[in-house]
Each structure stands twice: as structure tokens, then as C-alpha cells.
Amino acid sequence: MKDIYEDFDRAVCLRGEGRAKKETQWLKVVYGFNEPQLPNNVSSPNFSRIFATNTTAFELLVLKRKIMGPCWLQIKNPQVDNKGVSCTRTIVNHRENIREIVCATARIWSNIDIDDPTPPEALPCTVRTFVRPLDRFPPNFEVRASGNGKGLISPMKNERMLLNSLLVTIHRADPDVIVGHEFLGVSLDVLLHRMRELKADHWSRIGRFRRSRWPPIGRQGTNLRFLSGRLLGDLASDGAKDMITSTTWSLTEMCKTHLKSDRQDIDPDDTASYFDGGVSSPERLLTFVRHCELDAHYQMALAAKVQILPLTRQLTNLAGNSWNKTLNGGRAERNEYILLHEFHRLKYVCPDKLWGKKSAVAAKAENEDGDAEGGKTTKGKRDKYKGGLVFEPKRGLWDKYILVMDFNSLYPSIIQEYNIDFTTVESVEVDADGEEKIPEPPSSEVPQGVLPRLIATLVNRRRQVKSLMKDKKATPAQLLQWDIKQMALKLTANSMYGCLGFEYSRFYARPLAALTTFKGREILTHTRELAESMQLDVVYGDTDSVFVNSNVTELAEALKISAEFKKAVNDRYKLLEIDLDGIFQRLLLLQKKKYAAVKVEDGSRTSTEVKGLDMKRREYCVLSKTVSQYVLEQILSGEATEAVVERIHEYLTTIGEDVRGGKIKLDEFIIFKRLGKNPEDYPDAKSQPHVQVALRMKARGLTARAGDVIPYVFCIGEGGETAKTAQADRAKHPDEVRRSSDELKIDYEHYLAHQILPPIERLCEPIEGTDRARLAECLGLDPNRYRSAAESEERYFGTLDSLMSDAERFKDAEPFLVRCRSCRGQVAFAPISDRESSLLLPSGPACPACQSALGTASLQVQLETQIRGHIAKYYESWTVCDDPTCGNRTRMMGVYGRRCLRQGCRGTVAFEYSDATLYNQLRFYLSLFDAEKAVKTSTGSKADEVKALVDLQGDFLRTMAATAEKYLNQSGRRWVQLSTLFSFMKM
RNA sequence: GCUGUGAGCGU
């Protein structure tokens, strides 16, 4: 082997379990990357282990040269930055169901300084758009295109020419950065496949690495390597999504929220209509081309607005990783590199990167855990250790000042405060019961560890930057740059903790993470106790905050209390710092992590702060959010409850009418849900609306991949579905609804019952004077279906001491029909207190028609037969639809389904003969032979008569009652089970 | 109510 040199080096090994091993002697061997990699598990009498056999060239270069992110390696070039934006339009070739390129815009800015806050529209750029016909261009299109304003439009003969010209443009401009929206996931994928298919010239010019032979094109969204040498800033990448607050990250939405521009949405299925040489006009195609031009601008404007490039550069400079990785997202790698740099500098040997495996520690813990599967969350991911503490909220509407006291970056502070580090914390024993114990923090003599010092450095640098920002003479450009810097420092410090508990991390150290959160819980508990010792009421708290009820109505007094409390808390810690995060004038505390408040801004201004409520979630449509917003405003208005409740009821009534009257636009009904996996990978796609919609999108040639946010609307079923699939199948893409022109109708009832009512009900839960049934009624929904279980039960059976008479209670019960063997007549067994109709005489039961006696045994058999008939009917499980226009009666359904099976009907089915009906029937039979009740319900002179009768016929009554009771007990137990187990049936 | 699945808010 050549190129080898040897060198003894003292180093400390950082392996696995918490504390680093002792300093030992190492032999450093270096050889070229042209030689094969050594296996990492070999040993010999001369050495026990080899480390870093699989270190990548990138890691080595960056560490050895101490390269901390983007910088010039040879200082000979002037600062040149060339940014390009590409925007492509594709069309689905339905014959082969593949996507082709029809239009592409390259918008190029040259010599840009990314820290320059000037918006892109104020900077010069060149615009070049290539467009090709599907068959032929509309007449005169070429002429009209040449007269386009700023941007150059180049009509191309075919797709291959388009691609070639695009490649030439990219080659000439040779951009350092490509900015796009869904470029990696969509555009690049189509570009690559089309370039290969059509044998485009110099295809590798899309990147800076020249190739002639095509390497395999990987899975969609994984082909970043084709762009080697250029940076890709994709607005839809995970990295960008973390920086942009948006529900869908669609271009249209981000333009609206971040640029205040109304971007026109184009239904992909309409693309062909713009191109049709016969139908379309040149103007129409031009609008399409200009739309493409404009999108390229929007993408750049958004990138500038959210500052992806400057921020990712700062993050990369801090961590010393690759800029492209930061742009693409994934925090773990940044964290890994910042630690690699630090440990390398201090001459530690770091744990090797394990490809495709969890870290050694994680794998070991897995074996020990065995099948003792802990609390699973998603994708079989277990919770590995305990996290933050959340106090049980004291629910309700608070109207005295509430002080929100919050620890400043709790976890980074804890790591510093307790000197938590790989090198300082002793490894822990595993308990007998497999429970891992929390390690002890080191004693105060132990010198500061690597991690605490790293975080301290970051925090100090941030403090310096923030003090710079206070300078009055600072230019806006400087301020912006400093703000980005301090943001990057904060993000970096805050992400250190997360990676300690990350099982795939090279620096995985679960005990350290567990210790950090443990201290967090301890601190929060102590903080609460301190507040209570100061006679302060803590109404809520989450991980690093306590909500203190000041119980005063004067702001100055509240501030005084907060200052006292703050001092009391901060005196207990060296570094840890609590601060007043905000003051709430009113607070509606609904659940853990769910509340709304009127926050006092400086002086007299206020703002509303909402956390965790349904209206913050993308799965609730705009309409639902609007209604929630109104209701919330009323509740927080501070006015008298009656007035508030009345206004809410009124509002809901008009909403119900407006919705049913079709006065609300389609956009207000759109629901969003993200695909957690690719749509094909769902085991039960049938029951998931967003998956169904995504699958249909794919069938039409559009893309729908893991991570995409799918919009959909619930429509009225067209029929042909089974009960199981009905709900999900009724979800349609908004474009489908728009295209269908009245074919598809929005399911207004569904929206009222599932999107509007539940959030409102949750908001009003602590409000006196209204309830679910009342709210449902206002919306025009059947209040009975929304009554609470207790209420429904009352309505069924009456309360125990109800005034409801038996006649009322049993009005729907079927009578006990007695057949006389002599005269073959049939008569109902009337209540015995009803002396005129009853067939029970003091001498015994007798036929009212022929006066012959009826035997006890005969009556008993007849009763049993009829009871069995009812029970059989119950088990037949006939269901009937509640929609009066349908009335479908069937037993086709699964026992627990509720949807009507009939095509096109949206009714809800209930058991025609329900458990409640059966129960009531049996109680009716029993009541017929209830001596005590008969006496009680009789009045005046009748009472004596009845009393005498039941005394004489006691045996008969007891026999019959026992018969009824036997079945009642059997079925009664069944009923109790059903009513408690399947409480949903009594909604 | 339990189980499972799927959502995504919160710190």
C-alpha cells in the first residue's frame, strides 16, 4: 500500500454509553480513497478495533481543513453569485400516462449578493421562456410571442428542442443556485426522464459534473446528485417548510400569505386546452406562458422573502456541513457535523457513521427491550424516554390577569446548568425490570463538558449579535443580517437536545436526553410549588411554562406580582432564567395544549392568541374556522353570558341557512390532510379520504407523494358504494368538483355535523346556557341525535323518579296478546289496575268473550313465546334509515355501521328493533304482573279492589312476573353491556 | 370503553 503514513496520536474514544472511555493510545493510518475500505469489525493481537474506516471524503476534508460551511477555498475569485430560477410546466400524456414538458421558464439573476435585502423585482434579471406545441401552435402565436414585453418567449418545434435550448441557457448562465417550487420532487424528475428519453444534448449541463453515460435515475425526489455543483433551494423541501409557516406550502397559498399576491390556479387538466391549435387563441396560450414566467418570479420572491439562502448559509456556517443538505432539510446531520468539528478539534475519536442502522446503543437497547413494546406512536416508533411535564389545566374562562411565565430555552439552559455532556455524565445501570435509570448530573468540581461549552458559546454569540442590533446607526441590511444570524444561533442551540435522543444519530445518548427532560420536569414542579408557596394559583403549565392567576384586575398589580415571582424563581438557578412571556386579560382554557386568550400587548392594545384549537388545524375548512373565530370572539368579549349565548345561537342559525342555501363558496369547504406515506403504501386506503383523492390524482397522471398536502371536499355520494367505503369515496378534489359542473354537490349536512358542530361544541363546553343539542338545533341538525347519553336515556326511560306514566312510557310497547283456547278469541292483557278491561278476575284469569278460565301454564307459555319473538326480532338486526324520503329497511349492514346503504342516500340507519326497544318491551310485560305497582297506581275505592285482587291472585302474578323477569335479566345484562360499551349508539 | 389505523397540533 502506498500513500500511508503512521503517526501516534493520543485521543479519547467516544463510544456509546454516556461517558467517554479513558484516554488510550491510537495508531493513525491514512491511505487514499482509491484503495478499498477496510471492514470495521476486524481485530488482531496488535489492535483491538479500527475506527473511521468508512469516513467519507467529504467529512474528512471538511474536518481536516476546518471548513465551516460555505467559504472560498482559494481566494482568487471576486464574489460572484448567479442565481437562476426555473419553472416548468408539464402535461400528462394520457395515452402513456407519463408527463412531458410543454413550457419552461429560466429567470436568471446575475451577481446577486444573497444578504442584500433588495427584493428580486427591484433587481435586473433576464427571462427566457421556452414553449412547444402539442400538435401545432394556435395561428399567429409565434408573431404574438415575439412581441411579448420583458420576457423573451421562444417557441420551440418540439420537446427535445425545448430541452436542448433550456440546457444551453443553463450552461451559459451556469447558476450557482437554482430556486424552484417542488423542483426536486416534480420538475427535476420529469426533466431527467424526458432528457433521457429524447436523448437531449449535453444533458449533464443541468449540473456541473460532466457525464456522457446516464447513471440510473433514482426514486422521485432523490436525484439531487444530478445537480452536483449547484445549490438547490426548493420552496417545498423539508428545509424550507420548517422556515415557512403555511398549511399546504402550495405556491398559491404562499403567494397569498407571504407576498400578498393573488396567484391564479390552473387546473392541470386544463393545460391541453391552452395549447389546442384549433380551439385556443394565441392570446390564451400567451396567458399560459406568462403564468409560467410569473411563477418563476413568485418562486424567487418567496425565497427572498423568507430568506432561505441567508438563513441556511448561517446555519451551515455554524455546523460545518454541506449547504445543500441544510437547504434540503434534516437537522440531524447539521448537529452531527457541529459535534464532529468540535470533537475533532479536541482530538477525540468519534463514533463511526452506521449506514442504514441505528446506532450501536440504540440497537442494544432494542434487544434488551425485546418484545416489551412501549407506547407506540407512529410507524412503530416507540417513545424511548419521558419528556416534558404538562399540568392538568384548570378548565374554564378566566377573567383576571393571567401571567404566562416561561423559561428561556429550557433544555439548552439545563444542559449548561447541570453540565450534561458525553464526557461528564456517568453511564447508568439498567434496572432489573429493564427500566433504564436516569443518570446523576456530575458534581460541581467536574470541569465543563464539550456540549455545555458549545451551547454556551452559541448563546454568548447570540447575545453579542443582539446587542449589536440595538445600535441606532445600524443599516437595515445589517439589521436583517444580524437578525438572521441570531436566529441561526438560537435554532442551532435548540436543536442540540433533540439529537441526543435520536436513535439514528452518531452521537445518540439517550441517558443524556432523559436526564435533560428529567431536570426539566423537576424544575417545572419546583416552580409550581414555589408559586403556590407564594399564594399564587397555577392554572396551567406546559414543559417550560407556568400560567399564574394573578387574581387581580389592575395591570400594574399583575406586573408587580410577575416581577416578584420572576426574582424568586431566578434566584434559585445560576443560568436558568424565567421571564414574563405575556399577560392574558382573559383566558379560555379548554384542555391540555388547547386554549385561547386575549393577550395584553403594550399599553391598551390587545391581541388574540390561540393554541391547539381545531381552528388551527388544516383538517378544518375555512368555513369551520370562520365560525369558530366568531364564537371565540363572543366568548372572549367579556360580555354577559346570556348575550353571548344568544348571539352565538343566532349566528349559527344564519350559518346553517347560508350553508344549506348554497351561499358559501367552494373554497371555504376545502379540507387538507397530508400524506404520511405514498398513497399506495396505505394498507387500508379505503377508509381514508385523502388517500382516495391522492390515488385518483395519480390515476390522472398528477403527482401525490408522501409529504404532499391533499385538498378535498366531501360531496354527496353518487351511489354504487358500500357502507364501508362510502365516507372516503365521497371525498373529491376541488378541481373534480369544479369540473363536474353541478354533477358533484357538496355534502352540506356533513359539514355542519362534522366540521362546524364539533369545534363549536368544544369551545362552548365550559359556557353555561348552551349545550350540544341546542347548538345542533341552531345549525338545523336533529338535536336528538346530539343529546348526551344521559339525556337520551332520560328521554327513553325517564328518570327514576320521573312523573312519566306507564301509559306514556310503554306507549310503543306491543301488548301481551292472550288467545283463548275455547273461543279462539284474542285479547290484549290490560293492566290489572284497569278494572274495566283487565281479564284478571278475583277467581283467576278468564276470557272476557266466553268467560272460560285461562290456565296459568297456558298464559305463561304464551308470554314466553311472545318474548322469544321479540328477542328474535332484536337479533335479526333489521335497520331502518332515518331519512324520511328513504326509509330503507335492511339487515345487510355490519352490526355496527350507521350509514344507509341505499344508493345516494345519506341518512343514518338505526336498529328498527333496538336494544332499548327490547328492554322497554320486557319491562312492559313485567309491569303487567307487578302487584305493587298496580296497587300504587290505583286511587280511591279502586285501590281496595285492586289490593284484594292481587292478594288473591298473588301466585299467578308471581309466576308470570318471574317468567318476564327471567328474560329481562338475561337481556338486561346484555343491554347494560351494550349501552356502556357502545355508547356511540345513543348519540 | 377497548384495540388498531390515520391525522398534527403543542412544548
Next chain:
DNA sequence: ATTACTATTGACGCTCACAGC
């Protein structure tokens, strides 16, 4: 007119909808 390869994942705490039992 030269390579080429995986794989890709910050933590935990809490609520909600749906299907099935």
C-alpha cells in the same frame, strides 16, 4: 471527454376521526 454508492428520519405529550369489537 472519468468514476458511483447506499440512504435518507430531531425528541416527547396530547387530542381527534374512523373502523371494528
